[in-house]
Amino acid sequence: MLDDSFIGRQLDNFVIEALIGRGGMATVYRGQDVKLNRPVAVKIFDARFRDNAAYARRFIREAQAVSGWRHENIIQIYYAGEEEGLPYFVMEYIDGEDLGKRMAQHSQAKTLAPHSEVLKIGRSVADALDYAHRHNVIHRDVKPANILISTEGRVVLTDFGLALVTTEGSLGEVFGTPHYIAPEQARSSADAVPQSDLYSLGVILYHLLTGAVPFDDPSPTAVALQHITQPPPPPREINPDLPPAVETVLLKALSKAPADRYQTGAALMEALEAALQSGAPPQTTTLTAADIAARRDDLSGIQLEEYLLEELLGKGGMAAVYRGVDTRLNRRVAIKVIDAPYRADTEHIRRFRQEAQAIAQLEHPHIVRLYRYGEVHSILYMAMQYIDGENLLQRLERHEARRESLPFDDILRFTRHICQALDYAHRRGVIHRDVKPSNIMLGQNGEAYLTDFGLALLTNLGTRGEILGSPHYLSPEQAISSAGVTPQSDLYSLGVILYRAFTGRLPFEAEDPMEVVLLQVDQSPPPPRQVNP
Template sequence: MTVFDPLIGKQLGDYQIVEILGRGGMARVYKGYDARLDRYAAVKVIDASLLATENEDEYRQRFQREARAIAKLSHPNIVGIYQFGDYENLYYMAMVFIEGRDLGQLLKDRNTTLNNEQILRIVRGVGSALDYAHANGVIHRDVKPSNIMVTADYRAILTDFGLALSVPEGSIGNTFGSAHYIAPEQAISSADAVPQSDLYALGVVLYQMLAGKVPFDDPSAMAVALKHLNENPPPLSRFNPKISSRVEAVVLRAIEKQPENRFSNGAAFTNALEAAFSEQPPLTAPEIPRFENEGTTIAVTDSNSSGSAAPVYKGEEHDASRSNGMPQGQPEPVIQPAPPKAGASLTRAGCLRWGLVALALLVLGGIGILAVNGGILSQMAGQTARSRF
């Protein structure tokens, strides 16, 4: 069934809007065609209703900040941008169109399982993209399966920089990551995100690919964030007995509570995982169940659709990117993963701090929303805190 949209057939810059691919809370994504260059693009357009509110300038600035973050990054595993502009008070950005599916959709596909080689390639691609972004002063802050596009040959492309933090600029207001993948320090304060915060999120994604589920889950985003702060993840072997202790050690190091105890960069993370996989028999990950509260940015249909917009689910999204081959990068020595620490958690001061937060939640439970230092601790009606784009 064709979905009517007033922008279909319109011209936005060099792109004629062909069809809608999906929608999110603050933007829609369309398939656009550039007749001059005979190419398609994913055209992301900010929701017009947001530009008719008192926060109009803030929304424009965030959208432009996302475009600038993408524009300064040129990497085979990062979504590319063609154009940014406005049309009749609508701000848009045209990005490279990717033929593929996001990792969230891939993991929900009952007919798809991932083996060691495919998992490693995905982690390597995202890790390389993060290393490049971090070297250029950009922290993504919203790494999750639905923001990782995967091509037919399992090349991963990192998308959706709507929450990206430019280190020199500081925090971008009250923006949040997705509770299931957020690092403890980022849950406390958005401005506290560091490069290792992105690697933590990638570690959670790896945990999910191997175990079939995220380490911490709850209908409440606030409860999930508190688990990231104070609880140890369940052993991977509980969900997948084929996981070796060395592979599990790599995952647990990636999601250590303290940033300094994690891998220093994506290359070190990938090297450790590759070494651990080399000692483990071929692995097929278990089926990964769908959960409803992952959080969302931009939703789209998958690449197998026939052009009609498919139902949009939380966590399903599509940006666009283009790449030929894997990034080469500089080889780094294999870093042995640290053994998992018994009772690893935040410091005593951190636990005391969040004990007080938990007490405050009991007092403020009827209010419905709590924001602490710009962090993600927000109680929302049946869904996680989510990216603004």
């Protein structure tokens, strides 16, 4: 079978469109999920190894190792199948480039990546590795080509084809890429430990900060032996501008013995971040008690720990949301701050913390991610993923003002995304309880994101039976008491949104919110085709 014979063919729901690249035992294609109308990457086992049982096991193990995981920085597996006796699996498609290409561009331009970019990449890979290690999986091939960077800046660790499931062990083969391989793994893969992956990350950080790998030779065997026997060149000999503390961190990360290295990715990156800051001027823009008193209504320009609040975006029932920047990682964030009137209110503080607890359980592509929950001078805040776009209410109102309905494709897209988000949240024991257009963000990439879990119910904690939610989108059982709320209550709210999207009107309207609630409980909605034939 020719290598490109798959292009143009359909495997189950997936049409193969173009070749992305070939690896040691598989070929990766860009494809399209024709049922979900989304791009995918399809990895197909190479026919040359059809009779190689060991390679086939490794290929299948890659999909099995990560299939149940949900992590922002680890590639997601959607589906696995078989075609003409060849196994394949389908992954999320990352529109961007791999870190190796990014580093080659810097090398060609004789430049180094900014420290903020190094920290962002390092933290993302470290988080992914710590997550994998907690799930008893060692990657064993951490290298720039296996780190993808999307056009939006998301960093994703991929290619678990050499992964070792620690509960199953290894036959002792030597696997990995010589320039990034840990000494113990260069001897035998049976000796690979989580810190072997962190050694590889250390080599990547060394490369990013100096422009060179610590060991290089035309012979892969020679490179592997140098990792085993030679100390790495001090980084400041290559890049004298590095602070001494950074050199100390990198050399510790590249210690020959795993026990002498950082034991977790988080520990490595915390040390590197502190070391890089040791050579930078201190940041002095911090929040004081006087600032709180003087600026109760708008905290723009204030810094909460590493987060600088740039612009007030809006206020909700109990909190204000700001566009901000993470000054350490140099990325946009949304900062939700409990509003001044509620900072001493026990019930509102409880709800704010409950929202953080709810989001912290959820890692899903269509749920806004929580980066950090903190408190400064009695001000509670959440740092979250920033969505560059608008909320669904803004889009609906714009079309309604022109007496237009939303395009069907747009409705189907955001509905599919929010249904996926809600199904995922419900499986994790979280009921949103306030699904409405203003709590659905629409990114410029066409993706929809569910946000604002301020009224979320953690089903294992229960409820005191209060009536919460937005009257126009409230399900009948929730209108009576939140004690009766179920996952289908969220779906009712989404149904109201769809009714409005297709008809341009809400099913129940009245000036008095209580009257709207009573209509939700007692009346049937007008048939949508009576409103929009």
